[in-house]
Amino acid sequence: MTTLSTDHGLTRVGPPLTDNSAPFQSARRIYAHKWTNDYKFAPGLIPIIFRRVSDYDVVHIHALFTFTTTVAAWAARARGVPYIVRPLGTLSCYGMHARRRLLKRLSVALIEKAILRNAAVVHFTSDVERREAEELGLTFRGVVVPLGVEAPAVVLQHPTHLQRSNRRLILFLSRLDPKKNIEALIDAFAFSPMLRAGSALLIAGSGSSTYVDELKARCKDRGIADLVVWLGHVEGDAKAAALHAADVFVLPSFSENFGIAAVEALFAGLPCVLAEGVAIAEDVARAGAGIVVPPKAAEVARALESLLDDEAERRSMANRARIFAEDTFSSRVMGQRLIEIYQNVRAPRRTNAD
Incomplete structure (x- = not known):
């Protein structure tokens, strides 16, 4: 397996598809310099993609509306290699309307429509993500495979900065971005006498x-600055500590094509308050592991109050959250499902006789 990407971030990869017993070291990562932020323009990847795409059985493309993913799809089709597209939330209602609405519609008509139609499979991570893509009237062969998530490490003792006397801890863990609707969470906390009197708000993430x-x-204007702890970006032990210190997890986003942070919270046994725009929210509610609300401050406040006011229900919901996460989102199960898809769509191996 080879991962081609821009230098915008790093990608974790595993052993090659054609030899499942191969060591991890056989995986390769190739990065090219990204010239622009908006379209991920990285011309250095063009010769690499076209030269090497025929060496592989399957190409798995992540995201749309970027230069590199468009080139990858065109190269794979030109060389007769099947490709899979994971839209990464770009086809959601929010994603299509929040920014550059007209430009995206034009791009879909000229570029993405054909990319999706010619894909062997379009990989969605939730039923909601697939449904919203279907509402665009596009033609594709879709399959839903949730992201595999690792359970956070067990923390035996909470760091002192996460200890707030007898206050219940409400955790927000995600990127700090207007899409996440953090303003509604701050207002929910500020306008609820119950939350202000007995809770503290942990905000983990960077922006x-x-x-x-x-x-x-x-927070200062609302008079709750002393009740909010800003953790910044957290990962590893710091993230695990925040998850295990909290009593409730909240994600009031306008839109999430999956919701990895919510799944991590479920693994940690946290009852969740999720906005309707979080793709896995309906599944979480059906499992009895959380409450789904409109992305409004008053609704978020009521849900948090109901959970923090009923310890017995909170404990029951915590147990259901763990079971649901382990049964639905384990990396092992999701990895096997992806391998099966790869095996079903991969191109026949070329031989010298061919």
Whole structure:
């Protein structure tokens, strides 16, 4: 397996598809310099993609509306290699309307429509994500495979900065972005006498300094600055500590094509308050592991109050959350499902006789 990407971030990969027993070291990562942020323009990947795409059985493309993913789809089709597309939430209602609405519609008509139609499979991570893509009237062969998530490590003792006397801890864990609707969470906390009296709010995640400053100013204006703990970006033990210290997890996003942070919270046994725009929200509610609300401050506040006011129900919901996460989102199960898809769509191996 080879991962081609821009230098925008890193990707974890596993052993090659054609030899499941091969060591991890056989996986390769190739990065090219990204010239622009908006379209991920990285011309250095063009010769690499066209030269090497025929060496592989399957190409798995992540995201749409970017230069590199478009080139990958065209190269795979030109060389007769089947490809899979994971839209990464770009076809959601929010994704299509929030930014550059007209430009995206034009791009779909000229580029993405054909990419999706010619894909061997379009990989969605939730039923909601697939349904919203279908509403665009596009033709594709879709399959839903949730993301595999690892359970957070067990933390035996909470760090002192996460200890807030007898206050219940409400955790928000995600990227700090207007899409996440953190303003509604701050207002929900500020306008609820019950939450202010007996709770503290943990906000974990990073974002632009300007936006974070706006959120902190909002907390100050609402009179809750001393009840909010800003953890910044957390990972590893720090993330596990936050998850295990919290009593409730909340994600009031306008849109999430999956919701990895919510799944991590489920693994940690946290009852979840999720906005309707979180793709897995309906599944979480059906499993009795959380409450689904409109993305409004008053509704978020009521849900948090109901959970924090009923310890017995909170404990029962925590147990259901763990069971649901282990049965539905384990990396082992999801990895096997992806392998089966790869085996079903991969191109026949070329031989010298061919």
